[in-house]
Amino acid sequence: MDATDLPPGLDGNLVEFVKGGCEFEWQSYTKTRFYTNAFVINGNKLLLGFKKRGFGANLYNGFGGKVEPGETSAQAAARELKEESGIDAPLEHAGVLIFLTEGTDWAFHIDVFSAHSHTGVPTETDEMRPEWFSLTEDSLNGNDDRLGISSSSDLPSIPYSKMWADDIYWLPHLVEGKKFRGRADMVKDGDQFIMRKFWFGAVC
Numbered sequence: 001m002d003a004t005d006l007p008p009g010l011d012g013n014l015v016e017f018v019k020g021g022c023e024f025e026w027q028s029y030t031k032t033r034f035y036t037n038a039f040v041i042n043g044n045k046l047l048l049g050f051k052k053r054g055f056g057a058n059l060y061n062g063f064g065g066k067v068e069p070g071e072t073s074a075q076a077a078a079r080e081l082k083e084e085s086g087i088d089a090p091l092e093h094a095g096v097l098i099f100l101t102e103g104t105d106w107a108f109h110i111d112v113f114s115a116h117s118h119t120g121v122p123t124e125t126d127e128m129r130p131e132w133f134s135l136t137e138d139s140l141n142g143n144d145d146r147l148g149i150s151s152s153s154d155l156p157s158i159p160y161s162k163m164w165a166d167d168i169y170w171l172p173h174l175v176e177g178k179k180f181r182g183r184a185d186m187v188k189d190g191d192q193f194i195m196r197k198f199w200f201g202a203v204c
């Protein structure tokens with residue numbers, strides 16, 4: 001895809017898989033803050049954390065936070081995973097998300113990581129409560145959550161309706177091992193954020 005067709009902040013050889021909000025302009029920004037987000041997969045299950053406080057409270061998410069000065073994003077991802085869930089994992093880079101909220105002039109740059117094994121037992125912290133979710137096809141593609149039906153496995157279905165609105169567009173690709181890039185410009189709707197304009201694609 002021609003770089004001029006990509007949302008500002010994304011580059012490379014990318015193939016679009018979904019976009020929306022074409023009637024809106026991309027929000028401009030002058031600064032970028034770097035974050036991480038890590039997802040641990042174990043066979044047919046996915047570890048998410050219920051965020052108990054702070055930005056994104058009451059949502060399920062991967063484990064992550066700010067990249068501290070002097071750290072690489074991979075180091076920050078490993079540190080945040082350990083701090084928030086008590087486990088270590090051989091994280092690999094899976095994707096990048098650019099994420100903006102209305103009324104700010106800075107963008108979140110989130111390096112997203114995944115791992116297929118871990119050591120240690122996921123343990124609740126002040127910030128996050130780790131829980132395992134089913135990776136059956138209907139759970140992963142959001143059918144279970146959309147239809148409100150229970151998971152066909154012993155584990156609950158992925159709770160997309162209690163996650164950031166963009167996650168459903170890229171999490172299935174992460175689980176399939178595809179590298180992805182995306183951008184979501186969010187606006188506040190009551191007490192939650194919804195996507196006003198978004199673009200997600202795969203790295204060729």
Ligand SMILES: Nc1ncnc2c1[nH]c(=O)n2[C@H]1C[C@H](O)[C@@H](COP(=O)(O)OP(=O)(O)OP(=O)(O)O)O1
Binds near residue numbers: 035066067099
């Ligand atoms: N839209 C979207 N989808 C998926 N994940 C996220 C978003 N927006 C986000 O902010 N995130 C992720 C990125 C990070 O993993 C967290 C936000 O980090 P947070 O825990 O709020 O960061 P800090 O409060 O700075 O955390 P510490 O560094 O203090 O742990 O959500």
